Amino acid sequence: MTEQKLPGTLPLMATEAAEAPAAVARQIERCGAGFAELGEQLRRQPPRFVVTCARGSSDHASAYGKYLIETRMGRAVASIGPSIASVYGGRLSLEGALFVAVSQSGRSPDLLRLAEAAKAGGALVVGFVNAAGSPLAGLCDHCLPLSAGPERSVAATKSCIASFAAYLQLVAHWQGDPALKATLAALPETLEAARALDWQPALMPLADARSLYVLGRGVGFGAALEMALKFKETCRLHAEAFSAAEVVHGPLALAGPGFPVLALTQADAAEPHTRAVVERIVGLGAAVATTESGLAGTTPLPSLRNLAPEAAPLAALQSFYGAVYELALARGIDPDSPPNLAKVTKTV
DSSP states (O other): OOOOOOTTOOOHHHHHHHTHHHHHHHHHHHHHHHHHHHHHHHHHSOOSOEEEEOOTHHHHHHHHHHHHHHHHHOOOEEEOOTHHHHTSOOOOOOTTOEEEEEESSSOOHHHHHHHHHHHHTTOEEEEEESSTTSHHHHHOSEEEEOOOOOOOSSSOOHHHHHHHHHHHHHHHHHHTOHHHHHHHHTHHHHHHHHHTSOOHHHHGGGGGOSEEEEEEOGGGHHHHHHHHHHHHHHHOOEEEEEETTGGGTTGGGGOOTTOEEEEOOOSSTTHHHHHHHHHHHHHTTOEEEESSTTOTTEEEOOOOTTOOTTTHHHHHHHHHHHHHHHHHHHTTOOTTSOTTOOSSOOOO
């Protein structure tokens, strides 16, 4: 039965998204010592490579973590499909690898089977899990709770941002970089500031849209993936996420007058390249909304200035979550009860 909402009440999705800054603050307080211990272990015994295991929003956080780890730590990161163990019964040789499983429930059978295979294959198994007492938590050498608290809306918001933050904690403590640790310490305050930014004017023109692209690059690509999922999940609006580099290898053929595009940027080495791609798409007549400031012919997505690039994707998600539920309502959809979906998805 669909839960009835009182007139004037916010969807659960909106309420829970607003709790993300507090959730991240809890995670830093509760898990900081655990991440510091793990970081010290990884410095003593650096992994040969890193493997991630996740689905949905958790996998989008892992895409963020991939770029953080590869650019900061110089370790190759691969996302392995859980079906390798659960459906195909495959064995994995992961001696000397770091295996990171990310899950809200920690109960999906395929994820559990892959974690078991990773442990048997010689990997150091780390879990970022919201349900600390879950079966996955029991399989981990290090279990770091997301600390997001109960999340009732089908669409993950605060738990997704907490998963991004867990990767930031991992790398900050692994690398031991003071600047990255400062970015982490300021993250709850950063998210509160991002929550106050209004993305509704930029998103509402999508009320009648049928499809769109969401672009990102580097550490911003995971946020683009997550936004595309939320458009589909909460608004029944088809959206595809592309790297700002990948979009020119074919998908650009669909761009033209009025075609909607959201483009995310962050102040790092990828920014000028992403900006050039966005300018090219604007030249094709597309309707582009972007966090990049000062681009003629675009609609601004309000963003925090002088923000560390590692924090920018999390801030963008916080602002986005605060507006996308309004788009869902404008399209006549309850964002808390998307059709055909359940809060806990158990795949094999």
